[in-house]
Amino acid sequence: MEANSTDHHVISIKNTGDGEVVGNNEGHKRRFKFSVFSKKIHCSLVPVSSYLRDKKNSDQNTNNNNKKVIHSIKVGISLLLVSLLYLLDALYNQVGDNAMWAIMTVVVIFELYAGATLGKGLNRGIGTILGGGLGCLFAFIAQEVGGVGNSIVIAITIFIFGAGATYIRQAPSIKKRYDYGVMIFILTFNLVVVSGIRADQVLKIARDRLLSIVMGFLVGISVSLFVFPMWTSDELHHSTASKFHDLANTVQGCLEEYFKSDSEKKNAQRNTSCCKSVLNSKPKDESLANFAKWEPWHGRFGYSYPWDMYLSIGDVLRELAAIVLALNSCLQSSRQAKEWGNEPLKEACEGIGASIAWSLREVGDSIEQRRKPKAENEILPKLKEVRAEMSSMIAETENNEKGDLAIASLLVLLMTEVVDKVEKLAKEADELAEIAAFHTNVASS
Structure with a gap:
């Protein structure tokens, strides 16, 4: 079957009947296979991420109520x-x-x-x-x-x-x-x-x-x-780690909503509010870091703990949130979702979104568990592969003669910026792990 390339000048892709995919060249063939495989990953994570997002919100509300009762x-x-x-x-x-x-x-x-x-x-x-x-x-x-x-x-x-x-x-x-x-x-x-x-x-x-x-x-x-002490350091540590999961869910949620029909789009506002929450977290983070420095040595944290590194990571997270918010707005305003429904570009975007979300969750989990992130061995190589894929997609959208896919070029550029920030966060987390002496987890995840 040959995809229609008359209107949008997209890649011609043929199916030989035995499952083999033939593109215009080897680069297109490789990218299409990557897209199909990544889409499967994305689809398999959708119900899991939605369940975890709802469960986390419920647990957080319960935990906040318990804190208020104990404090009173x-x-x-x-x-x-x-x-x-x-x-x-x-x-x-x-x-x-x-x-x-x-x-x-x-x-x-x-x-x-x-x-x-x-x-x-x-x-x-x-x-x-x-x-x-x-x-x-x-x-x-x-x-x-x-x-x-x-x-x-x-x-x-x-x-x-x-x-x-x-x-x-x-x-x-x-x-x-x-x-x-x-x-x-x-x-x-x-x-x-x-x-x-x-x-x-x-x-x-x-x-x-x-x-x-x-x-x-x-x-x-x-x-x-x-009497049931509630430590500022614990709150700053957990809130910083949770921001990674919030942004991961938002990136994945943006793509979930984009490929749904208008009647099925229900969580766009929730995605936006999550990003705004991260954007507005600077005063709270600075206050928590200030009070954490007053606390005596307890558990995993002491006087010399690098709380300023958490503020540095928080700044990058807010930059990422701003980009994701722009990405979400771009996706919500786009009217070409149905037209791109079967194109490799959309399938690749889904897979890339899944890879970005996985990387964010992995960095967030490493901070939460105080273990060294798998930046050099897993996260950065995966992001490098995603970056190469995005560069190929940018080159193709820029070569489009009619310019119908200007919105696609903008989406790809925004997602490339997201990849850059995730890569920076992985390096920041790796530096934090060295300074704070995080343990090394050799077990595979």
Whole structure:
């Protein structure tokens, strides 16, 4: 059977009746065989990928709900413990009304993840100690000056420390990790130094408040770290790995939707939302990486863990998501799906999509399992083969005289960009594996 090449100048392909395929040349023959084989792979993965995508969404929603319940219970436990400062007379006689600072500390510093709680708690503690100490010092100096000079010294120190701390707070390196601590420093310093004008026992007031804050800090941190701890590092690690699977499902889902009839296209919006979620993940990733650096050594992660590498990988993932989003838009706007239904170009695209999705999942699994990816032996050679196939398809679409296949050329170019990003991600993951000392898995997958 000979394909109709009158309208689109596509490759003529003959079937001799015994299953042998004959093209215009050996390159066309090889590519058609690759396309048919790849299409079988793609079709076999469609129901599996759809099932895994739905199951993952369901499991993720359940996991998020469980985290919210656990976090709520932990906050309740912490508030109950610090409330004992009021409820028990023996404790209340020691701290008095300053117990409110312990309750306030728990409410302010307690976050969902242990790293976030520890980071905010240490920032609050350091800011309180520095602000309270300097406030007491200059309050004593002002009292020694006495008279009108007292108020003048207080006013000058408030201006200098307030303006200076605010300026330092705007530095990117300080704002990234110590913004909350600097804010607490400004607040505490002003409260202590101003109270020194009217209060005779400023040192006792500062000491009692600091003691209450320390008690609130210890309660909050202890509950966060020892009662069903939820680690920021685990969240960043798992979320980074899951992005690979999300983009793999999106690439494969784009092709699934493209070759369906208009009435069967139901998941286009889901594919788009998945890419947008990856595109908007930068603030969350940076926040998680910042808090992960505060966490103590636990399980697989420690202080020297290369969290900045996760941010680098996240940047490439967002670049890939932008390209995939453009690819999805191009496929959705194309009106030539039915016309290309039996062409080798479409069959090759399906197979290439399956290869890209497999590569992404393999890199994502290697990060999730903390094992060295099979970049040099499997992933990069597969992507090299896909790149050669794409180059051949680009050359053919560019040689089309009528230009009917301009949309095909654009699709091929976008998919080539996708291959470039996947290749870069494989290399980034390989570098992460070396720095983080991932284990080597010799078992075949």
